[in-house]
Amino acid sequence: MSLDINQIRGLFPVLHQEVHGKPLIYFDNAATTQKPLGVLDALANYYRLDNSNIHRGAHALADRATRYYEETREAVQQFIGAKESAEIIFTKGTTESINLVAKTFGRKFIGSGEEIIISTLEHHSNIVPWQMLCEETGAILKIIPINDAGEIIFEEFEKLLSPKTKLVSIVHASNALGTINPVKKVIEAAHAVGAKVLLDGAQSTSHLEIDVQELDCDFLAFSAHKLYGPTGLGVLYGKREVLEAMPPFLGGGEMIKEVTFEKTTYNDIPFKFEAGTPNIADVIAFKAALDFIKSLGKPAIKAHEDGLLAHANELLNDIKGFIPIGTAAEKVSVLSFNINGMHPFDVGQMLDAKGIAVRTGHHCTQPLMKRFGIEGTVRASFSVYNTKSEIEKLAEGIAQIARFKNK
Template sequence: MPINIEEIRNQFPVLHQEVNGKPLVYFDNAATTQKPKQVLEALQQYYEMDNSNIHRGAHTLADRATRYYENTRSAIQKFINAKEEEEIIFTKGTTESINLVASTFGRKFIGKGDEIIISTLEHHSNIVPWQMLCEEKGAILKIIPINDAGEIDLEEFEKLLSAKTKLVSLVHVSNALGTINPVKRVIELAHKFGAKVLLDGAQSTNHLEVDVQELDCDFLAFSAHKLYGPTGLGILYGKREILESMPPYQGGGEMIKEVSFEKTTYNEIPFKFEAGTPNIADVIAFSKAIKFIDDLGKKEIKKHEDDLLEYASDALKDIKGFIPVGTAKEKVSVISFNINGMHPFDVGMMLDANGIAVRTGHHCTQPLMKRLGLEGTVRASFSVYNTKSEIDQMVASIARIAKIKNK
């Protein structure tokens, strides 16, 4: 059934405030989503009633905390349709999840002359770890080009693949442009050459149905804070057989079975990759964010966000001086743009003066901006709690701003 937008908005306290004397319009959801009451309450509940370290205690609080923590792992398994809970590893964010794969799978299985393929659309967190690995190992980094609409060139990708390709690491949805990449086809092509595929799902898991078994990806990295959950929590999914073949990422407590000064034996997955006391409260609270999404339904969320994207795109296109950036046929609810003759930061500051929160700059995608010949863009990104009336406010503000330079 259609979502009740007012009922949803009432679950997000942060939305009900004024900024610079105007009602807040929050269109920076690609950077981080806001948190519903049930997530905030779960954080408070843990610290007030359940605070204890997990897995190692014999007392009631430790048992409760452990149970709630592992319930979240189970919820994530179902959320992305992984085969087993053990294939879900907790990290501190998408960035650490990618670095974990680079530092373990990469160091063990990628050597001199081997090749890694990424795309022009990548966030810095899916560029720099592979550059570091290539520099260390003497491997080669290859780049999938894009067209002017911000879509990857599949034909050129096929030409890049060879027996030397060991890994393809690709963003599922571009954070800067909203482009949805044809990842299923990419995975099929890469697997023909025996290459493994990592998907950066930071921007896809909140907008799209992501089924890791149906996609057949080898790794998926994403973050809780873009899914209405807390910051400082990431998830890495990996196929069991691959995770078991990888060495530990860090050494310490929990990731061991037996320690002596002569030899240490490592724990089973996922604990092999979860050294030390984890981010317990935020993991527990994330289960409430997943339930919030499941209760609404991904299909209904996507329909609402797609409606907002279509409405905003149509309303903005006739503004003189408005320059859309990223016009892929398949997109999520992100509009990246510039105003002719104005710096993105200035546009962002003027929108903020009207209570409208957007993101400006290169969005941690400097190579993409270079390909497009831009310093950066203004990015408005919509979520389930946003409304058409908020878009009307943004469009009116942009029209006034554009009029300054484009009379």
Template sequence: MNIEEIRKEFPILHQQVNGKPLVYFDNAATSQKPQSVIDALTHYYNTDNANIHRGIHTLAERSTTAFENTRKAVAKFLNSREVEEIIFTKGTTEGINLVAATFGRKFIKDGDEIIISALEHHSNIVPWQILCEENGCTLKVIPVNDKGELLMDEYDKLLSDKTKLVSVNYISNALGTINPVKEIIDKAHKVGAKVLIDAAQAAPHATLDVQALDCDFLAFSAHKVYGPTGVGALYGKRDLLEAMPPYQGGGEMIKDVSFSGTTYNDIPYKFEAGTPNIGEVIALKAALDFVNELGLENIAAYEHELLEYANELLADVDGFIPVGTADNKASVISFLIEGVHPFDLGQILDAKGIAVRTGHHCAQPLMERFQIEGTVRASFSVYNTKEEIKYFVEALKAAIKMFK
């Protein structure tokens, strides 16, 4: 891959921040957008803006076609059996909440158990806590070792005929740990449990094949995979989606409405009440086209090269403490510097034009497991370079000297 040519496709990268060239290492929070995605969004509002599905005029038909073409693209991206198994959402968070509010409320009862992991983002913790408070089910947690890897022997002990759902992330946003999701899914199915995969961090780094994984649900966000904010997709097996009640009421999710009763629409529309984020959904296809053109395997290989290079340079940094050293990791490095608060480091690096994330990364229980308040997190994408990493490490060393 020609990284310099790739970088040219991202207009935001070519600017100065605080008088320094921008070095964007906050990709785990959100990725930047190629010009093709920006163009797709502006093209919709410049030429096609109209509500979808219900209009017969030309703009409505063009908008509807483009919107549904994205659904087809997502189905192909995830290798779902049917395009109707793809539901558009606001993002991974809404996808998880949708499953909790529909599948959870209908099929998980008092005395049942839900299993999550210690690596989860708050969006894959709080919805299940709410469900447990409402219906009396119990939340169980797979612990992690000191490297930030799931203890699979402990997972085996948690599984039972009481387990109705297992919901885990594919890749940890806080540590970069890549979880053995296929093994997790297979073991859950043996006890009759369904499985939801939070693929927010996996979508830009790993091939997602829902048929090969045999997951029951999978959610991801467009903004993590070079697409717009406010859009995501939820995959669900047809039989489950058809058995689940609607998530919200309104237009589009109905066939017929009367004061005596309502008939709900077929999937996926049953779960897509109201006017969706049309332009952003359409632009998501451009993002997936960008990924497919580069190839996820090529992206992952290059990002792993960046990860190894960064680990090599950071090993020589005085007081460097890595947090999360799993053997199988995505391009995320969480760390501390002995005697320096992460927020202070983040501010000093920002002054040099370097964007990193500091704090608990919406994973407070995981931070408690490591007995820390938070970390500095540098996360790399396909448009980052070794030169940027070298500059980052030099800036980090200079910052540390200020506290000595």
């Protein structure tokens, strides 16, 4: 299926503006994607027509809000292929989802001398919670090394596995390099030693088909705002039997069945992990984002984005002074690079002057940058509403900057 990109772009008001007198070219999609009109309308309509708390109200607005909220949970279930909607927990984002697992599953099931494995590719949100848990419990954190292309060395991962391994927490697709990890193989190897597996799907869910039952992962964490949805909203998927064995994350309303001063009985999943008034409006609006993705189809989205990345590589690799960082064979549409002799921030500012929005810095992956011996990179990340003509303007801008520095 070929996509009508002009029609798609018409759904995103933010794209139709000028920056510094130039048409905006938005290549910071790995940080956050823009929002289509359907999401904006759903968000506004909730506050205009349905604003009410959910699950406990006995009036029409509460009934509608509750129904729309739970319809989103069912849409997420279908989006990732979960067995049931009760396995879908709403959080503030990928970061909170990972912290939830660390502070519940981790505290209960990972003890002193037992091991957690992550990779060199991880975002800080999939490093720091495990370091905190290790400091608290005496558990040991082990790191999967990567090669110069930015791919995990699977044989080294296998060497790290042992009966002491209780959890493998690994990124599905790297936010900094775009590398797609062989997570099916990782999960199978981890399960063979009795370990659970958490996938950081913050980047992969917007680019790749996800079926958690086929992958057989125990947890999947991701964020709505990288899927054309609102900010401040995330998802944690967990297998029912694992979630039921975990203690609650936060205490308060909704996560209880009965409270007395002597004892509290906790609610069933997913409500056990959703204390307090949730982010109702953004959850409801997120369904419109998922509907948008479904209307286009993940295969068509991926084909378009892969084409953009291939076009960028073709245009950029012959530019003198252009240094690609992360050249894995399997990637999502993330292009990370430096220009010889220039700081990434300076390159980013020069591109911004041309109306081109990119991300610069360490991308919350400082250990990964250290592995490559660099301070950071310039990152251009592409989405379904980007065009080949925008890629050509990026290449032209990079060529001009590189000529200026390397003449």
